[in-house]
Amino acid sequence: MEKLTYRDTRNYAPIDVTKGMDLLTREIVMADAEAPEGYEPIPKCKLCTNFTGTDTFMGTCEASMNEPKFIAYPDMVATTCEMYQAM
Amino acid sequence: MAKTLKSVLADAGIPMDFESGGQAPETLTDREITREPHPRVQKLKDIFMESLSSASNEFPYWYTREYMLHDSEVPVIRRAKALKSAFSHSTPVIFPGELLTMRKAPYVRGSFPMPWLSEGFYMAKEDEFYQEALKRGSASVDEHSKFGQGGGNVPQSFGKVISIAGKFGIRQEEVPALLKLAKLWFGKSVDDLGNKYEQMVPGYETKEKIMRNIVCMFDSGFTLPQGREVINYYYPLEYGFDGIIKIAKEMKAKVAGRADGDGMVGMNRLYNYEAVIHVIEGVQNWILNYAKEAARLEALETCARQKKEYREMAERLEWIAHNPPRTFIEAFQMIETVHIAALNEDAISGLAPGRIGQVLYPYFEQDIAAGRITEDEVIELLELDRVYKTSIDCFASVGVVGGVLSGNTFNTVSIGGLDKNGRSAVNRLEYLILEAGATNAMPQSTLALLYDEKLPEDFLMLAMEVIKTGAGYPAFMNTPIAQEFLVNQYGHEGMDSEEARAWAIGGCLETSPCTWKPLHLNGREYWIPGGAGQPTSVGVHFVSMPKVLELTLFNGIDQNTGEKVYEPHNRSLDTYEALEEQFKKYWKETVGVLTLTNNIQHDIWRKNNMAIFSSLLKPDCLDNGHLINELGYRYNATFNVESTGTITFVNSMAALKKMVYEDRELNLEEMKTALKENFGFRDAHEINSFSLADQEKRDDSDNRWDKLHFKALQSPKYGNDDHYADSILLEWENFFCPDCKNYESLYGHTMYPCQISVSTHGAMGSATIASPDGRLSGTTFADASLSAYPGTDKNGPFALLNSATVWDHSMSQNCQLNIKVHPSAINGHEGAKKLLDLTRAYMRKGGFHIQYNIVDSKVLKAAQEHPENYRDLMVRVAGFTQYWVEIGKGVQDELIARTEYEGV
Structure with a gap:
């Protein structure tokens, strides 16, 4: 681990x-x-199934309602995010 | 080694004595009184002392994400939803030992950028946005502003920490998102959109040049659009958040679809009430997230006492998220929460809690009577509040946070004053506030004592004891003078003498309109004071009087940059009157164009970035359905014109009058040459010292300017009860104060003067060549607006007070007088009594404000050489106290140079 x-x-x-x-x-x-x-x-975006991205510091939140999907970054704390889905 | 000015003058037999009224002891003298906070507070204070200013992306991320989702919404609803999302997603952080909680961002000194206001200033210097900001002049002052290199400042990147805006550290993992979020606001921020429209103002080109050459210190509408005002905690205390939502829902039903005679904005009330509900729901989520975190920590905790404290904290937060507080600690947690929420809504400095000793008194009185709390426990909470308030950082540009604020955010608490019926408003809780200011001396909240003859003597003597700790507070402000100003300025909006008694200091020194509201607690009614006006210190920020004089003397051309700022006047200025007249013409041109451009910035702000949370707190928004942008506040005539360098200007005009126009010892061209040649000295930036005494002769100097320079230095100076110089101050004030009424704010009200320097005398002095009073290029101006230039007040403190009160202070919302006193000068009870006598004498002469730095200049010099030994040394800068190590070099030098009184 x-x-x-x-x-x-x-x-x-x-x-x-x-x-x-x-x-x-x-x-x-x-x-x-x-x-x-x-x-x-x-909980951080990098541990969420809704997070996609290959860049070290940037990605996308697939759960966002925005079009196109809104940015996200792996290091962001997600303890208050109602869309957070642990991997 | 090059000769310093001090040694040059000594050789010539001219003393440059910065001690007045005696000689300081040779050894370093500490302050007479030192006290310690409660152990719990000391632990949290120790954490604060080790913490760095840290920026987070969290709030701007959620704000931007939600805002971008609603591009077809009504603007106020769009903003409300963005705020709700940002509050709802803020990560709670609680430390063991805390009794009060809620913070701006998930760090002890956390803050965050607001790219919807301005985004260019924190981009990399090579970035096109930063270059654009430089061109506009909005970043020029950054080049002349310096942060202290110590304390919690992060002036350089290191490890995985990136320094941004010269002060804040951000994790490298967050930087790409920070920049991406900023770029999403390009062309949409108040800064960018405002700039698009302010270019349509005739004279805009001059405005850009004014900003680039630091004739004016910074723009208003996108930097710190709110603040320098007194918050109002009444509605959350009286109704609770659920109660406010209930009011908003009822009002929605009343106003939906109705203009009620107001065809312009009457219909907007529906959207405004809906926006209020959204924002409160966000704040409730935020509080409840903290409650959940406290409950989570309780579950983890093994220490029984700490476990209980976490549980009680969770219960308190759950209660105040919905209901009005019932006890002192609940009320304290409520106002703490409301305060931080308001600060997170906008970029704000100077959000003053106001007269919290009177706001919280009902809870204090009833809890003490019922035995629910002890005075010692109250002092502990007040000490904790000082840790929280000192932790508040504001994310803004180097020029604003460093050059103006010196890192302080001016959460000023006012004490004293009069009650609704005109009696002394001092209560027992205010004695404890003073006590806590001594036992936990930290920069914030600074204390403003609203002086009146009716205040009890023992309260005033206690204030003197607190001043002797060297905390720099309380400052004394004169209630009758403030009331006269308030009735004059806001009378047409309904201000009367009873309402004027509710006043308090907003920001560090801004007389702010307030009102009385009836608070009910357990069947009793208490009239409590709270803010009722828009932000002050908005409008025309800090115009440098010595720089305008330089431009007047040199036909509109800046002597540092060579740029033509104003159209040349092409006048010979062969009489003093002609000089004075031309100065006023340039002054009026400056204020005129800045009024218009800043009006546009604020207008863009109010269209897209209006205050919703702050508005719902302020009477009478909840009653009339209008927010700040639609004149929902009771008092809206709050925009001002700010000046810097008053005394340097006065002394310069006195020197010109005496030497050039009366005695004709030289002609104006010779004086101009001497100024350009900096009297034969090097520029302050070359030697990195900004006080006059330390300036060094140029190696190639042939001493040709010495005689002239000596005479300039010895020409009549303000601060000596000398009519020659003082009459120039009188003449200026009698022009400046009424002239402000010639300019109109976007809210349709005339403006008024604001005369505080904050830290601008450092940065603006840095951008200004030598002045005719003998001040050298790049050195600071005299601080404040009524402090004497260092070393020039030679006739004792009472002479200085006479000079300062030569004009009617009630014409201005403020003015400022700082005096530095050696600790040994006010030793013991007798020393405190003398200090009170001096203060009272000034108040009786009609002085508005006075404050003291009780410090040995030798200690400051030692602290400059060995900052590592002085992390907790505090000094009074202008209307605020700051840690020495967090102040820029220029202002440090000026503080050392200030005249030190060895006796009062």
Whole structure:
């Protein structure tokens, strides 16, 4: 199983673009550091079946009502997205 | 090594003494009073201190996606749906220990761009959009604006973080989407669309040149179109969000299909109420998402106390998402939420919470009486509020955020003033607000004390103790002067003396029209004050008086760029009166064209980007069905003309009058040559120092300008109770204040003067050559509008107060006087008493505003050399306090140079 960085988990509260708080240990951790095993992944577009795209940082949301379909980016947090469908 | 001005003058036997009234101790002197916040607050403050300003795409992504979906909708509904989607999809972030929550974006200092307002300024410099912004002049000031390199600023990219707009960090993963979203607004943003139409204004070419040459600091309609106003929390507190939706639904039924005598916009009321419902539903979703997150964290939590706090937070949020608050903490969470929601609706600086001590008093009084809360718990919440308010960033261009705001967002809290019946409005909660300002000294909320003779002495003395912490607050503002201004300016819109008593400071120093509303809590009625007017500090932003003087002297040509800004006047200016007259002509031309172009920008804003959430808060929009764009607010005559560099101009005119026109020691051409030659000195940018004393002689200088320069420096100066210079200030104010009435805002009201510099005296000084008062090229102007130029006020503080009050302050919505005092000058109870006496003397003379920097200049110098040791050092800049390390170099230099009073 692929290792998660802190910023890809739900046990992390971002302080800024570089670091955040591990909500389980209360430690300040780097956003891109590897999270401990078992931390829950946070929903992001890159984990959604509605996301398509091959570009590293850009893609499309197939669930959007826009024509053409609206842009999306893999790194976007989707915890509040009602169209999110986990892969 | 090149000689500095200070050493040159010392050699000539001319002291350049920046200490007044004695000598400071040789050792570094800390502030007399230092206090600590509650441990919980300290932990969150520590996190803030380590956090970087961070930008997110989330809000603009959902806004744009929804907006683009509804291109055939009525504009106000289209915007409302976009806002609803953006609020509904904002990711909640909560930290352990927080008792209040809700934030702008999913970071501690989170913010986001609003490309629907303006998108060119944060593109890469080589991008065509940025180049276009430069051509228009809307990005020129960025080149003269500097952020502090420390604190939470991200002035350079690093690792996976990209620096944008000189201050904010954004993850590299978000950058392609950021740029794509920006490009979707190309040609549609307020900036772009406004520019298309402002080009139709006769004189537009001059406007572009005015902006490019930094005669004016920035445009109004697409930069910070709202703010510098007092928010109004009344409707959510009285009715709750469900109650407001109920009102809107009932009103929809009443107005649907009816013009009710208003054939222009009467029918719009239906769409407006519908828009209000959409936006509130979005805000409710946002709050409920935070509630869900608090509940999720409760489930994860193992610490019993923290678990309970998460649960209570979730319950509070679920309650206030629908209902009016019942307790102090619910009410506090409600106003916190409403505040952030308003800030997320638009690019805003200066959204003042207003007199929250009086707004929250009903809950405080009843909770204390019922034993539901203690005063210590209230102070803890007030301390927490200071962490939240200081965390508020505003995403705008370098010129705006750095050059004007110094990174501050001016969420000013007002205390004191009078109640509806004209009695002192001070209550117990306001003492605690002052206490919390000392125990958790942070830049925001800065405190504005609305002074009146009726205010209790112990309250004023407590204010002095807080000032002694060096926090820079509270500032003192004069209630009777403000009331006189308000009745004069808004009388035709219904302002009377009772309503004027509700006033508060919007932004850092803007006298804002407010009103009283009856709040009901457990069968009791309380009249609470809140904002009732449109944004102030909109219209004509910061016009540089020294730059207009430079252009007057040089026949309309900017001496830095060589560009012809105005049509040449071709006059010999052989009398002082001719000079004065020509200056006024250029001034009027500048203000005239800027009024028209900014009116168009704001008109585009109101057509497509109108405030919906902020409007529903403000009386009387919910009653009349009109939002801000249709004059739904009670007071709409809020547009202004802002000036910068008043005292540098006054001193320059005094020098010209004395040396050229009266004593005839030299002719005007010789003075102009000296100015162009910068009196033989290097430009401030060459040595990267912006205070006068540090300027260095050019290596090839033959000292030919020394005598003239010395005389210029010693010519009559404002701030010494000297009629020669002060009469020039009087003459200017008697021209400027009434002249503003010659210009009309897009809302059909005449304008008024606004006289604060914020940080513009740094950037605008940077773009201006030497001035006849002896100030050198690129150095800052005198700060504020009534502060003396550093080192020139030699007759003590009372002489300065006399100079400042030579004119009637009630003619202007504000004016500003900053005084720097060494901590040792106000030691102990006696020192505090002296400071209060000085303040009271100024208020009694009719001064509108005064504030103090209690700091040892040596500490500032040490902080400039070793910023790593001074992360938490705060200073008063203009109408606001800021962390030293987040202020640009130019303003830092000016702060060090300000006259330091060793006794008061």
